[in-house]
Amino acid sequence: MDMPFDLASLPTGALIQISPLVGRVLAPNPSPFTFTGTQTYVVGNRDVAVIDPGPDDLAHIAALNAAIGGRPVRAIMATHTHRDHSPGTRPLARATGAPIIGCAPLVIDDSGPRADAAFDVDYAPTRILADGERVSGDGWTLEALATPGHTSNHLCFALLEENALFTGDHIMGWSTSVVSPPDGDMAAYMRSMQLLVDRDDAIYYPAHGDPVEKPQRLARSMMGHRRNREGQILRAIGVDPDGVTIPEMVGQMYKGVDPRLYPAAGRSVLAHLIDLQQRGMAAEQDGRWQAR
Ligand SMILES: [Zn+2]
Numbered sequence: 001m002d003m004p005f006d007l008a009s010l011p012t013g014a015l016i017q018i019s020p021l022v023g024r025v026l027a028p029n030p031s032p033f034t035f036t037g038t039q040t041y042v043v044g045n046r047d048v049a050v051i052d053p054g055p056d057d058l059a060h061i062a063a064l065n066a067a068i069g070g071r072p073v074r075a076i077m078a079t080h081t082h083r084d085h086s087p088g089t090r091p092l093a094r095a096t097g098a099p100i101i102g103c104a105p106l107v108i109d110d111s112g113p114r115a116d117a118a119f120d121v122d123y124a125p126t127r128i129l130a131d132g133e134r135v136s137g138d139g140w141t142l143e144a145l146a147t148p149g150h151t152s153n154h155l156c157f158a159l160l161e162e163n164a165l166f167t168g169d170h171i172m173g174w175s176t177s178v179v180s181p182p183d184g185d186m187a188a189y190m191r192s193m194q195l196l197v198d199r200d201d202a203i204y205y206p207a208h209g210d211p212v213e214k215p216q217r218l219a220r221s222m223m224g225h226r227r228n229r230e231g232q233i234l235r236a237i238g239v240d241p242d243g244v245t246i247p248e249m250v251g252q253m254y255k256g257v258d259p260r261l262y263p264a265a266g267r268s269v270l271a272h273l274i275d276l277q278q279r280g281m282a283a284e285q286d287g288r289w290q291a292r
Pocket of ligand 1 (some may be wrong): 169
């Protein structure tokens with residue numbers, strides 16, 4: 001696999017403290033989609049919350065237990081239920097006795113273009129957080145922010161004491177996130193991105209990639225990237241009166257990209273097309289898309 005980093009040098013399994021309240025542990029699941037892997041965050045000092053425990057991987061769960069070090073766990077939290085995020089909630093709950101508190105479960109049969117983006121249908125929260133609801137411990141408060149788009153059940157978590165936002169897969173530190181219909185929704189994603197632009201978070205902690213400073217700038221650039229992509233798609237469907245297929249569009253628009261990413265790119269193009277269709281600007285017949 002062609003990776004932009006040396007796998008052996010990744011600090012998998014170690015707790016790295018990155019702020020007074022926030023530590024992170026990297027899971028051993030790097031891929032072209034998860035970058036260096038899923039980052040699990042451990043929030044708090046005397047007692048903790050664990051955000052996105054990641055895949056149900058024996059070594060990772062052991063690393064999390066070591067990072068927790070016997071401290072009380074107030075909440076095991078998932079931003080959404082893709083398989084690289086939430087399956088670890090269950091072994092960690094068994095090991096610690098802590099409640100699973102976070103996003104809603106979602107039952108969708110979607111194997112999708114990537115196995116780790118399939119939904120974790122066994123996710124079973126003790127308590128579901130609605131937008132604005134909070135979980136707290138000794139010196140820390142996490143507030144849910146509903147951010148549908150990447151998935152319909154996606155939550156970000158704001159750490160009020162540090163003005164930080166755990167962005168899950170809504171914003172990643174290294175790439176745009178995949179918006180894959182039927183559950184992924186481009187219009188919702190853009191609304192959720194605007195929510196972030198309008199907030200004053202000082203830093204983002206994404207589930208994949210490095211912390212993001214000057215985060216509103218990145219959120220704005222993510223929106224600009226999607227608008228550019230939408231413009232490309234509008235031009236592509238405006239050329240031939242017989243229409244154009246999604247694989248044809250992907251071939252044009254993703255030149256130079258690893259072809260293994262084409263299926264995921266096709267899902268993002270479809271997400272744009274559905275959004276354009278709902279706005280009366282595109283129509284589909286037999287898999288061929290045309291401007292309207
Ligand atoms: Zn995801």
